[in-house]
Amino acid sequence: WLVLGIAMVRFYIQKGTHRGLFRSVQKTLKFFQTFALLEVVHCAVGVVRTSVLVTGVQVSSRIFMVWFIAHSIKQIQNEESVILFLVVWTVTEITRYSFYTFNLLNHLPYFIKWARYNFFIILYPAGVAGELLTIYAALPYVKKTGMFSLRLPNKYNVSFDYYYFLIVVMFSYVPLFPQLYFHMLRQRRRVLHGEVIVEKDD
Template identity: 95%
Template sequence: WGKQQETWIQNEESVILFLVVWTVTEITRYSFYTFNLLNHLPYFIKWARYNFFIILYPVGVAGELLTIHAALPYVKKTGIFSLRLPNKYNVSFDYYYFLIIVMASYIPLFPQLYFHMLWQRRKVLHGEVIVEKDD
């Protein structure tokens, strides 16, 4: 395993996938912030900020999850970033199970983030005001 496995994981296509998505996302986001601070926000930058995510978020999440999944056998075999008992801290931590929990957390968290961005998109691009009713 060792270096060969580390290199194998880094060469996964999923790594390229999420790196490209993150790059496009951050360029769009910081262009939006910069032009907004300069009080000269081109409509295309505003449009890109609130539309690119529709494809980029799911593709980025897929890249992240596929990369974590590819790393799981290496993490389990090597025990990397894990802390076993007994030790001077009297604490145990298993990075393998932590990664599984992180992957599972995408199930409830991703839809919340995605639908929040859809709500922001509707509000910003279409000027809709959503009023919550009290029961």
């Protein structure tokens, strides 16, 4: 992710605009974000002590944004909202992996720990805003082209409308985002303030 961050900064310095940035860094982005699926596996087998559900939701939503929105709908690649979630993801992952790396080395600087459990307070809402605005910008193109949609009649006798699916995805952020956000807030209180958090059984 540091490689991606450097590439983004270099592009903006050279071009002086965000237009074309996604196209410039998309190969690196797709590589790192797709291989993030391994994080779900690591959680499932116990390599990392993190919720499989939380990690799964985060990783799958990002992969969806990369492949089924930004990659598939080229007309929205220059939207400011795309750059917003790219910057947020990059800062978030650089901070998170720095935290994990120093933690494994048993030499965790306080600033890294502080950044890990404070930056998200602003970055999470900003990232969600970027993702939602990007999906919203994609809706007219999806509706016009009928991409990824399946109309009746067909041999499978089923229909699927990607346009309405994206609307459902947008509304799904309403229940999911607070759960992820408050999960991180609980982790923040536990790590930075030493509070004992008792998780309620579902």
